[in-house]
Amino acid sequence: MNNSLSYESFKKSPYRSIKLSSYFDAYDALFSKYRDKPITFLEVGVLGGGSLFMWRDYFGEKARIIGVDLNPNAKKWERFGFEIYVGDQSDESFWKGLLSKVGELDVVLDDGGHTYAQQVITVESLISSIRDGGVLVVEDTHTSYMPGYGIKSHSFVEYAKLLIDKINYRFVEFKDFDCEKRVWSIRFFESMVAFEINRNAQSISSIVDNNGEDDKAIDYLYHDENAVVFLKNINEKFRKYYSGSKIAGYLKKIIANVILYPRFMKEKFKIKKYF
Ligand SMILES: C[S@@+](CC[C@H](N)C(=O)[O-])C[C@H]1O[C@@H](n2cnc3c(N)ncnc32)[C@H](O)[C@@H]1O
Structure with missing residues (x-):
């Protein structure tokens, strides 16, 4: 002051x-x-x-x-x-x-x-x-x-x-x-x-790509988890149904949430003290 x-x-x-x-x-x-x-x-x-x-x-x-x-x-x-x-x-x-x-x-x-x-x-x-x-x-x-x-x-x-x-x-x-x-x-x-x-x-954002060389790096967000491998497989198998369908898109997110629930609960307890 x-x-x-x-x-x-x-x-x-x-x-x-x-x-x-x-x-x-x-x-x-x-x-x-x-x-x-x-x-x-x-x-x-x-x-x-x-x-x-x-x-x-x-x-x-x-x-x-x-x-x-x-x-x-x-x-x-x-x-x-x-x-x-x-x-x-x-x-x-x-x-x-x-x-x-x-x-x-x-x-x-x-x-x-x-x-x-x-x-x-x-x-x-x-x-x-x-x-x-x-x-x-x-x-x-x-x-x-x-x-x-x-x-x-x-x-x-x-x-x-x-x-x-x-x-x-x-x-x-x-x-x-x-x-x-x-x-x-x-x-x-x-x-x-x-x-x-x-x-x-302040308008709606969009996703932008700088089109640089793709290093094909693996995103470690959920790496090494069986659940994620399972999710990836479903994703690939049913991609043609998801694309363009809102309901299928929501379903995909719900399935992901159910599958990852135990992990998310563990994470929730880890951060609970900050809430
Ligand atoms: C905290 S004082 C303002 C102090 C001043 N900004 C200062 O720093 O010296 C709040 C003022 O808001 C006025 N006020 C209260 N209700 C109001 C309302 N509904 N519409 C406009 N002014 C209002 C009061 O008359 C009062 O003068």
């Missing part, structure tokens, strides 16, 4: 702001590439104005700094050159109206009310309006483990975990699953989740 540029800006702010000490290293890691650039930054949660001045100092004069708060008093910070919008972050129509006025965003930081509905609706409402290369960050996600912010089964962290699955579903062989195409990657920090946008890289 001590060598962090965002912490320097935080200390310089003339108005009060309270952040977690762990945030400053994460801010530097996530935001440094936007410094001194003509970006549009939006923070949900203005309160006493402290973070608006921090971000002005951190991003520089070229940045457009937008604050959002439910408290209409936040409007007073407009006279310092900030754009302020008053509204409820858990209201999808509020976000629609705001986006029609401000256009696309580069960086969003949610430091608003921290209920699960507020956090999830903010991400869902803004994620498609983040410019390529941009990032949306939700902080104080520790509320997912605390009472008073919503129903735990639908906490923000549960939502983020679901998106992890949906990002992995982009793998070409899972094309029947509902995959996530709006977010490239998700980074988890203490009490903070960052959604990164990289439009070229």
